[in-house]
Amino acid sequence: MSLVAEAFMNQLAAAEPWPENAALYQQLKEDQILLSDNAASLAVQAFLQMCNLPVRVVCRANAEYMSPSGKVPFIHVGNQVVSELGPIVQFVKAKGHSLSDGLDEVQKAEMKAYMELVNNMLLTAELYLQWCDDVTVEEITHPRYGSPYPWPLNRILSYQKQWEIRRKMKAIGWAGKSLEQVLEDVDQCCQALSQRLGTQPYFFNKQPTELDALVFGHLFTILTTQLITDELSEKVKNYGNLTAFCRRIEQQYFEGHDKDGSAAASARSAKRSESDPDLNKIWSQIFTPECFCLAACQMPSSCKCVTHLGVQLVELMR
Amino acid sequence: MNCVTVVVVQHVHFDGLGRTRDDIIMYEIADVFKAKNLIDVMRKSHEAREKLLRLGIFRQVEVLIDTCQGDDALPNGLDVTFEVTELRRLTGSYNTMVGNNEGSMVLGLKFPNLLGRAEKVTFQFSYGTKETSYGLSFFKPQPGNFERNFSVNLYKVTGQFPWSSLRETDRGISTEFNFPIWKTNHTLKWEGVWRELGCLARTASFSVREESGHSLKSSISHAMVIDSRNSSILPKRGALLKINQELAGYTGGDVSFLKEDFEFQLNKQLLWDSVFSASLWGGMLVPIGDKPSSIADRFYLGGPTSVRGFSMYSIGPQSDGDYLGGEAYWAGGLHLYTPLPFRPGRGGFGDLFRTHFFLNAGNLCNLNYGDGPKAHLQKLAEYIRWSYGAGIVLRLGNIARLELNYCFPMGVQSGDRICDGVQFGAGIRFL
Numbered sequence: 001m002s003l004v005a006e007a008f009m010n011q012l013a014a015a016e017p018w019p020e021n022a023a024l025y026q027q028l029k030e031d032q033i034l035l036s037d038n039a040a041s042l043a044v045q046a047f048l049q050m051c052n053l054p055v056r057v058v059c060r061a062n063a064e065y066m067s068p069s070g071k072v073p074f075i076h077v078g079n080q081v082v083s084e085l086g087p088i089v090q091f092v093k094a095k096g097h098s099l100s101d102g103l104d105e106v107q108k109a110e111m112k113a114y115m116e117l118v119n120n121m122l123l124t125a126e127l128y129l130q131w132c133d134d135v136t137v138e139e140i141t142h143p144r145y146g147s148p149y150p151w152p153l154n155r156i157l158s159y160q161k162q163w164e165i166r167r168k169m170k171a172i173g174w175a176g177k178s179l180e181q182v183l184e185d186v187d188q189c190c191q192a193l194s195q196r197l198g199t200q201p202y203f204f205n206k207q208p209t210e211l212d213a214l215v216f217g218h219l220f221t222i223l224t225t226q227l228i229t230d231e232l233s234e235k236v237k238n239y240g241n242l243t244a245f246c247r248r249i250e251q252q253y254f255e256g257h258d259k260d261g262s263a264a265a266s267a268r269s270a271k272r273s274e275s276d277p278d279l280n281k282i283w284s285q286i287f288t289p290e291c292f293c294l295a296a297c298q299m300p301s302s303c304k305c306v307t308h309l310g311v312q313l314v315e316l317m318r
Numbered sequence: 319m320n321c322v323t324v325v326v327v328q329h330v331h332f333d334g335l336g337r338t339r340d341d342i343i344m345y346e347i348a349d350v351f352k353a354k355n356l357i358d359v360m361r362k363s364h365e366a367r368e369k370l371l372r373l374g375i376f377r378q379v380e381v382l383i384d385t386c387q388g389d390d391a392l393p394n395g396l397d398v399t400f401e402v403t404e405l406r407r408l409t410g411s412y413n414t415m416v417g418n419n420e421g422s423m424v425l426g427l428k429f430p431n432l433l434g435r436a437e438k439v440t441f442q443f444s445y446g447t448k449e450t451s452y453g454l455s456f457f458k459p460q461p462g463n464f465e466r467n468f469s470v471n472l473y474k475v476t477g478q479f480p481w482s483s484l485r486e487t488d489r490g491i492s493t494e495f496n497f498p499i500w501k502t503n504h505t506l507k508w509e510g511v512w513r514e515l516g517c518l519a520r521t522a523s524f525s526v527r528e529e530s531g532h533s534l535k536s537s538i539s540h541a542m543v544i545d546s547r548n549s550s551i552l553p554k555r556g557a558l559l560k561i562n563q564e565l566a567g568y569t570g571g572d573v574s575f576l577k578e579d580f581e582f583q584l585n586k587q588l589l590w591d592s593v594f595s596a597s598l599w600g601g602m603l604v605p606i607g608d609k610p611s612s613i614a615d616r617f618y619l620g621g622p623t624s625v626r627g628f629s630m631y632s633i634g635p636q637s638d639g640d641y642l643g644g645e646a647y648w649a650g651g652l653h654l655y656t657p658l659p660f661r662p663g664r665g666g667f668g669d670l671f672r673t674h675f676f677l678n679a680g681n682l683c684n685l686n687y688g689d690g691p692k693a694h695l696q697k698l699a700e701y702i703r704w705s706y707g708a709g710i711v712l713r714l715g716n717i718a719r720l721e722l723n724y725c726f727p728m729g730v731q732s733g734d735r736i737c738d739g740v741q742f743g744a745g746i747r748f749l
Contacts, residue, residue: 062528066528068520079524150570151570153572
């Protein structure tokens with residue numbers, strides 16, 4: 001969209017207050033959504049929670065194609081459709097809600113820089129792992145990505161997406177990297193984030209910003225998603241303050257709210273692997289059907305229970 | 319020898335056959351041997367020539383009738399010689415097209431008479447700045463019975479539908495059998511299509527946005543056509559009945575429905591070279607299972623080729639100005655075609671034009687399939703849109719027609735978009 005049109009749209013958007021029926025669209029939670037998309041969706045949900053704006057999560061198999069930019073998640077607010085965290089932050093700002101108003105220019109630039117770091121390193125590493133690591137592609141990505149579609153459409157769509165992502169990787173120079181190098185990059189990114197976070201509760205001052213939402217979305221998803229191996233989550237677990245940060249944000253913003261998109265439940269169901277029977281046994285011991293039911297009933301106490309269990313899982317995985 | 323002398327056709331020669339096989343030729347010329355007198359021979363030879371030409375494998379067919387020469391010649395024996403020129407093995411065409419903000423080059427290739435029995439392979443490829451589309455088709459008639467044929471098509475087609483703010487890309491494969499039964503023509507077809515829907519503009523309504531994405535339709539369909547008109551464009555007499563049904567979902571795919579539609583037209587010539595024509599169209603789409611119907615399967619109504627006086631496909635359910643189509647519709651028209659007043663250019667150019675007075679009506683809606691047929695009829699009968707007017711029709715060859723009408727739309731419901739006043743239309747199928 002041209003700058004003029006965008007400015008005009010923002011003017012229009014600013015005139016209306018946040019409606020009650022705002023909706024966030026993503027792919028199907030149980031069977032379809034992948035690691036990178038789940039991270040992005042969780043980041044937006046965290047951001048909207050931090051701004052205290054109610055939104056309900058709607059799962060659609062064609063969410064990726066419904067989105068105006070082709071990426072999930074996107075929000076449908078009044079008459080407008082906005083996708084991806086960056087534009088959503090702008091949109092919400094036009095309505096008068098902002099988390100980064102208290103920052104000065106230098107801090108804002110720093111925040112943008114760290115968000116770029118997360119997008120260029122963490123997100124790209126997630127995409128690499130999902131689409132360029134052959135084992136993960138075969139066992140997790142292809143079955144999940146094409147699951148809502150009949151044969152042969154499921155194979156065609158996942159191969160098409162894989163080709164597109166691999167072309168993008170080649171363009172940014174990641175095609176030649178090995179898995180170890182990618183994990184090294186993840187480690188360096190986590191180190192930078194950990195150093196910036198230090199012992200503070202949030203990245204800037206005592207208030208969360210969109211950077212906190214983005215980092216939470218990615219790190220929490222990495223920590224709680226079961227892949228073929230857990231090398232990726234190991235890299236994050238090396239930094240204690242990052243795991244504590246995730247736990248803190250989850251406790252503060254995702255417990256006691258009444259949508260079934262509670263962070264732990266959504267991340268947990270994002271991926272499953274049949275290759276590690278021991279971990280699966282632990283999995284089934286912790287997350288009994290009873291606990292799932294409680295979570296689904298959306299009682300505040302149950303959400304605490306789920307969060308507590310989420311913490312237990314993280315401890316267990318060390 | 320004169321016209322009524324009994325003659326015997328002794329030999330039929332063919333000059334110029336190359337790759338064409340003998341057996342299909344034998345079928346087409348079998349009748350010539352049955353001719354009894356000279357007039358009959360000439361007539362049967364002419365019919366055989368027409369039959370040979372319709373196979374689509376010869377560029378030219380000449381007939382020579384001569385008395386028989388040679389040792390076994392009878393006194394009233396005749397020899398008929400067909401001099402044929404076969405089409406080349408490969409014909410190609412190359413065009414460039416320029417349209418709205420886009421250009422494309424179109425390459426066409428045709429392989430007539432590929433294996434000697436009138437099989438045909440055609441390939442068309444269009445490469446443009448916006449879109450690429452292609453089609454590959456293999457056609458095989460039954461030797462001796464050209465109307466019974468079978469074809470396989472592979473295609474990719476893109477369409478843009480601004481009235482719904484929708485873009486659709488179809489990639490599909492279809493196989494069809496055509497066969498005549500008595501006076502009717504039947505077609506049995508299986509089609510598998512990968513459909514991709516998308517929004518044409520960022521301002522598309524959310525109902526259309528929700529339909530974006532991919533789906534796979536695998537359907538079997540049957541069509542029956544009875545056509546006794548003397549021409550398909552501006553017929554003077556005769557009737558047409560087309561009934562089409564399609565069942566999707568039982569051979570794979572994720573779209574499941576039963577679709578029926580029919581088209582009926584009746585023409586009668588009146589005094590002074592004028593023709594009265596009545597037509598009726600209708601259709602119904604019943605989704606099977608829980609999923610609602612897709613915007614790509616529904617019916618649309620309105621426009622210069624349908625209910626005149628309304629904008630293209632702009633009648634019926636809509637959301638924010640995007641027309642979503644409906645699951646049931648009917649449309650009818652009464653027309654009176656007369657020659658141009660004062661008959662200018664009579665006998666020549668003026669005969670291509672006709673004056674045209676019309677009355678069109680129709681309705682498009684979604685039915686609640688739980689209610690009975692009485693409720694359905696009631697729903698289709700309320701909110702009828704109709705229009706009347708007059709105009710000029712131009713016939714383009716035997717393929718298309720152009721219309722310029724002045725229309726008065728009536729019964730307009732809120733949400734319909736009208737085109738009252740002058741409306742121009744071009745097409746091959748008009749209500």
